[in-house]
Amino acid sequence: LMAEGKFMLDRPAIVIEADQPSYVQYAVQDLADYLRDASGGPVPIATSSENKAASLIAVGPDAGRRLLGDTLTVEGLGEEGYILKTDTKQGAKVVVAAGAGPRGTKAAISALMRLIQVEERRPFLADSLDLRDHPGFAKRGMHFNGWPFKYPHSFRRWQEEDWQRYLDILA
Numbered sequence: 542l543m544a545e546g547k548f549m550l551d552r553p554a555i556v557i558e559a560d561q562p563s564y565v566q567y568a569v570q571d572l573a574d575y576l577r578d579a580s581g582g583p584v585p586i587a588t589s590s591e592n593k594a595a596s597l598i599a600v601g602p603d604a605g606r607r608l609l610g611d612t613l614t615v616e617g618l619g620e621e622g623y624i625l626k627t628d629t630k631q632g633a634k635v636v637v638a639a640g641a642g643p644r645g646t647k648a649a650i651s652a653l654m655r656l657i658q659v660e661e662r663r664p665f666l667a668d669s670l671d672l673r674d675h676p677g678f679a680k681r682g683m684h685f686n687g688w689p690f691k692y693p694h695s696f697r698r699w700q701e702e703d704w705q706r707y708l709d710i711l712a
Contacts (some may be wrong), residue, residue, distance in 0.1 A: 545631035548627050548634060550657065551577065554585045556608070558601035562643050564709050568650040569600055587685040598653075601646050605637035606659040614665035615641040622675035623649035625656070626668065634669070648676050683711060 553576050556571050573584040590597060590608055599605045605613045609628055618624070623640040638649035652674065657664050685696050692698040699707070 546668065548636075548638070548669050548709065550580075550596045550598075550634065550664040550666070552582060552595040553580070553595075553598055554587065554663070555598045555600060556587055556590045556604045558604050559588040561601060564645050565600070565650070567709060568647050570666050571663055572598070572654055575654060575657070578663055579657070579662065579664045582660050594633065596636070598636045598638065600638050600650060602639040602641070605639045607636060608635050613637060613639070615639055615645070618645055619674065619675060621645050621648050622673065624653065625649055625653055625670045625672040625674075627670045636666070645675075 555569055555573055557566070561569075569586060573586055574586045585594070590599070590604070597608060600610045602613065602615045605624075606625070608630055609626065613624070613626065615622075615624060618641040620641065620642055621644045623645040624637065626637045628635045628637075638652065638653045640646040640648065640649050652672075656666055656670070658667060659665075689695060689697070692702065696703075696707075
């Protein structure tokens with residue numbers, strides 16, 4: 542039986558805190574797109590957990606606490622540390638991806654996406670999660686090459702909005 546020992550993500554919906562920065566919102570949209578492509582069905586994104594989906598993915602510590610209660614703690618995680626936790630509440634599967642801050646929350650979404658598996662158009666996690674972790678590198682960066690290409694292929698000709706979009710992508 543496929544569901545045996547697996548944490549199924551059937552008909553998922555994502556709950557995100559309304560005040561998350563753009564780079565977290567982009568990561569949430571990537572997660573929703575991935576789940577939509579994997580399952581073939583829509584993946585709504587909302588700021589409240591009123592959705593009656595079979596599985597909910599709560600993004601951010603406040604959204605996670607609304608679903609799991611005060612047992613969810615992010616203290617001591619650091620700037621980029623995160624938690625991934627699964628549970629079942631009122632018949633719905635709940636996955637929480639949260640950090641103490643937005644950078645940790647984005648790292649949690651990235652880690653969650655790597656753990657999601659798909660079989661027969663049904664996304665799932667191989668097992669329940671109760672994970673506290675952080676990225677392996679304290680500093681990350683990007684090197685620019687100075688080739689003199691024309692806009693938009695050369696950063697030397699970028700406008701402010703190009704830089705903002707690029708920084709969102711890097712984040």
